[in-house]
Amino acid sequence: MKSQDLKRDIIAAGYKAVKHLIRVAEEDIITGGEGDISADRLKNAAATKKLAIMDAFDILARIQAEQEILDAPKAAINAQKQGFAEGRAR
Numbered sequence: 501m502k503s504q505d506l507k508r509d510i511i512a513a514g515y516k517a518v519k520h521l522i523r524v525a526e527e528d529i530i531t532g533g534e535g536d537i538s539a540d541r542l543k544n545a546a547a548t549k550k551l552a553i554m555d556a557f558d559i560l561a562r563i564q565a566e567q568e569i570l571d572a573p574k575a576a577i578n579a580q581k582q583g584f585a586e587g588r589a590r
Contacts, residue, residue: 504570506567507570508570510566511563511566511567511570512514514559514560514562514563515563517559518556518559518560518563521552521553521555521556522552522556523550524549524552525549525553525556527549529542529545529546529549559580
């Protein structure tokens with residue numbers, strides 16, 4: 501399997517992970533069957549949701565960066581691989 505194919509599979513898995521994180525963030529902190537919830541439990545639940553949201557944004561940013569690399573034309577990739585002098589020589 502080519503490296504590009506593996507990257508596309510990783511990108512697809514990343515989108516799936518983001519969907520799972522969204523489900524975690526959307527869940528209610530307080531469920532109907534529980535009585536009084538301590539402040540520590542509420543704080544931990546809120547921190548978990550914040551972490552899920554931040555992780556989702558981090559994953560999406562990385563997916564976007566990798567997708568741009570995969571979609572970039574070959575000429576742009578070759579220009580990036582050149583050194584400083586080679587890229588500016590005419």
